[in-house]
Amino acid sequence: GQSLEQPSEVTAVEGAIVQINCTYQTSGFYGLSWYQQHDGGAPTFLSYNGLDGLEETGRFSSFLSRSDSYGYLLLQELQMKDSASYFCASPEIGGYQKVTFGTGTKLQVIP
């Protein structure tokens, strides 16, 4: 089985940078995805790391370290609309497409 742990809440100031961490324990590992979910809404895909290192997509970047079983999502130039929950997720190795989601981090951006 898999488990992915995240901090439950993070607060940051508009315009600042915030890092959301994800530590995982898995019996096998393909890679790490990140999703954003606004209150009452559907999760939307942000990024995927299949290899170690940094992936950059606009204001968002995601990092993976397989040796440390750790990844993070970095949000730069924070905007009020970035207030949402963020989930890391990882597929399980095997013949089926089972994906396990992390516990989720609620980000509050304050003026």
Place this chain on the structure above:
Amino acid sequence: DGGITQSPKYLFRKEGQNVTLSCEQNLNHDAMYWYRQDPGQGLRLIYYSQIVNDFQKGDIAEGYSVSREKKESFPLTVTSAQKNPTAFYLCASSISTGFGNQPQHFGDGTRLSIL
């Protein structure tokens, strides 16, 4: 535009009643999923399907059932055996590559409550 449609948006269940949540996608995706989300919590996998006429139990399948008779459709039935069904239910789909690294596309969800 392609996407995933879940209906209804809100659903109320009486004691002892089975209810069915609809999920339809026109993305031509092979893999489909059902998740349950409780307030302030993450997503827990109920059932998933990689191909038509095949599906697998997720982590919390008890009290739920699914079918996959068509590629586009993956309905979820919440049975009377599910004693605490109040939650937000999310359906998702993805391209099936065998590696699980494809992004999942989600519907807008169904909120189920007990009457």
